[in-house]
Amino acid sequence: MIDIDFERLRALGLHAAMAQAVQQLIADFASRTPEFADQDWQLMRVCTVHRDRLQVHDGVSERSAIPLPRLIKQHALDGTSIAVGDWVLTQTPEPDRCCIHAVLPPVTRINRRDADGSRHAVVSNVDTALLVMGLDLDFSLRRLERYLALVQGSGVWPVVVLTKLDTLGDTAWARSERLVDIARQLRERLPPEVIVHALDARSPEVAQDLAPYLGLGQTLVLLGSSGAGKSTLTNSLAGMGLQDTGPVREHDSRGRHTTTARTLLPLLSGACLIDTPGVRSLRPDADVQTLSASFTDIQALAGQCRFRNCQHVNEPGCAVLAQVAGDRVRNFHKLKREMQRDQQTPLDRQRELARWKQIGRAGHERAKMKRGE
Ligand SMILES: Nc1nc2c(ncn2[C@@H]2O[C@H](COP(=O)(O)OP(=O)(O)OP(=O)(O)O)[C@@H](O)[C@H]2O)c(=O)[nH]1
Numbered sequence: 450m451i452d453i454d455f456e457r458l459r460a461l462g463l464h465a466a467m468a469q470a471v472q473q474l475i476a477d478f479a480s481r482t483p484e485f486a487d488q489d490w491q492l493m494r495v496c497t498v499h500r501d502r503l504q505v506h507d508g509v510s511e512r513s514a515i516p517l518p519r520l521i522k523q524h525a526l527d528g529t530s531i532a533v534g535d536w537v538l539t540q541t542p543e544p545d546r547c548c549i550h551a552v553l554p555p556v557t558r559i560n561r562r563d564a565d566g567s568r569h570a571v572v573s574n575v576d577t578a579l580l581v582m583g584l585d586l587d588f589s590l591r592r593l594e595r596y597l598a599l600v601q602g603s604g605v606w607p608v609v610v611l612t613k614l615d616t617l618g619d620t621a622w623a624r625s626e627r628l629v630d631i632a633r634q635l636r637e638r639l640p641p642e643v644i645v646h647a648l649d650a651r652s653p654e655v656a657q658d659l660a661p662y663l664g665l666g667q668t669l670v671l672l673g674s675s676g677a678g679k680s681t682l683t684n685s686l687a688g689m690g691l692q693d694t695g696p697v698r699e700h701d702s703r704g705r706h707t708t709t710a711r712t713l714l715p716l717l718s719g720a721c722l723i724d725t726p727g728v729r730s731l732r733p734d735a736d737v738q739t740l741s742a743s744f745t746d747i748q749a750l751a752g753q754c755r756f757r758n759c760q761h762v763n764e765p766g767c768a769v770l771a772q773v774a775g776d777r778v779r780n781f782h783k784l785k786r787e788m789q790r791d792q793q794t795p796l797d798r799q800r801e802l803a804r805w806k807q808i809g810r811a812g813h814e815r816a817k818m819k820r821g822e
C-alpha cells in the first residue's frame with residue numbers, strides 16, 4: 450500500500466505523471482508478488498549519492514538508504530545507476546533500515562560519458578539546467594557549447610548563468626562596455642532561444658533574476674566548473690550559508706572543488722536545487738544527430754555547401770566555413786569526434802586500434818626503406 454501525499458512531495462519536485470507512474474509500478478509489483486500489495490511503501494527522492502549508500506528525502510526529512518542487491522545487480526547489467534533526483538520506492542522494515550526496491554523511470558536524465566566511453570548518470574528528473582560560468586578567466590564559449598550539447602536531447606531546458614558580473618570592470622560604464630562585447634560573442638555562438646543571465650551570484654537579488662525557474666515543483670541543476678559560483682548561487686537562493694564556498698586561484702580563476710557531492714536541496718520557493726561538484730570538461734552522452742540540434746546554424750548552412758557530402762573542414766565553396774566562427778566549427782568537429790568514438794562498440798575500438806597499429810607499422814617500414822636499412 451502506498452499513500453502519496455502529493456502536496457508534501459510537490460515541494461520535492463513531484464509531478465502528477467510521476468505520482469501516477471508510482472501507482473502503476475506498485476500494481477505491477479503486486480501482480481507478480483501479491484503480498485507486496487499489503488506492504489507499506491514510501492515514495493522518496495534521492496538527494497545525495499555516496500559510494501555505498503544514498504540519502505533520500507520524503508518531503509519532511511532526509512535519511513540514509515541502501516538499494517537492494519537485486520537492484521544493484523540489475524543496474525550493473527543495464528549499465529545504469531541511481532542518480533540524484535531519481536524517485537525511488539522504499540520500505541523501512543526496521544527503524545534504522547531503509548531499503549530501495551525500485552527506481553521510477555526518469556522523465557528527464559542528463560548523462561555524461563567517461564574517457565573510456567562508459568555512460569554515467571549526472572542527474573534525473575530535472576526541469577532546468579543552469580549552466581554556470583564566471584565572467585572571469587572561467588569564461589569559455591567552447592565550454593558553453595559543450596554544456597549545451599550535454600543537456601541537448603535530455604528534455605532539460607538549458608539556461609546560461611554568467612556570474613561575477615561585478616568583476617567585469619571598475620565602473621558601471623566599463624562593465625556595460627564589456628557586457629556588450631560578451632553579448633556579441635554569445636549571439637554568434639549560442640542558439641537564439643537560449644536565455645542568458647549575467648549577475649553577481651552573491652547578491653540576494655539573484656532569486657528575482659532566476660524566479661522563472663524557481664516555481665513550486667520545479668527542479669534545477671547547477672552545472673559548471675569549480676569556482677564558477679555554483680555554491681555561492683545556491684547560498685543566495687537558499688537565503689543562508691548552506692554550502693561551503695571557496696576562493697578561486699587568482700592566476701586562472703579556478704576553484705578548489707569545495708562541493709564534493711551532488712546534493713538536492715528543497716528551497717523555500719517550492720523548487721529543488723541540485724548543486725554539483727565542478728567539472729571543467731563534461732563529456733556529453735549524445736549522438737551526432739543530437740549534437741547537430743545544438744549546432745543548428747551549421748546544420749542549416751550545410752545545405753548551401755558546394756558539395757553535398759561536405760564535411761566543413763577545408764572544402765572549397767563550404768558555406769559553414771564561410772559564415773560560422775572558426776572556433777565554433779572546430780569545437781563542433783571535436784565534439785562530433787568524441788561522440789563517434791563513444792558510440793563505437795568494444796569490437797569497433799579493437800579494430801580501430803589494429804588499423805592504427807598497421808598504419809604505424811607501415812610508416813615505420815617506409816622510413817626504414819628510405820634510410821636503406
Ligand atoms: N565577486 C564575485 N565573487 C563570486 C561570485 N560568484 C562566486 N564568487 C566567488 O568565487 C569563489 C568560488 O565560488 P563557489 O561558489 O565556491 O564556486 P563553485 O562553483 O561552487 O565551486 P566548486 O564547489 O569547487 O564546484 C568564492 O570565493 C565566491 O565568493 C560573483 O558573482 N561575484
Ligand SMILES: [Zn+2]
Pocket residue numbers: 751754755759760761762764766767768769770
Ligand atoms: Zn561545408
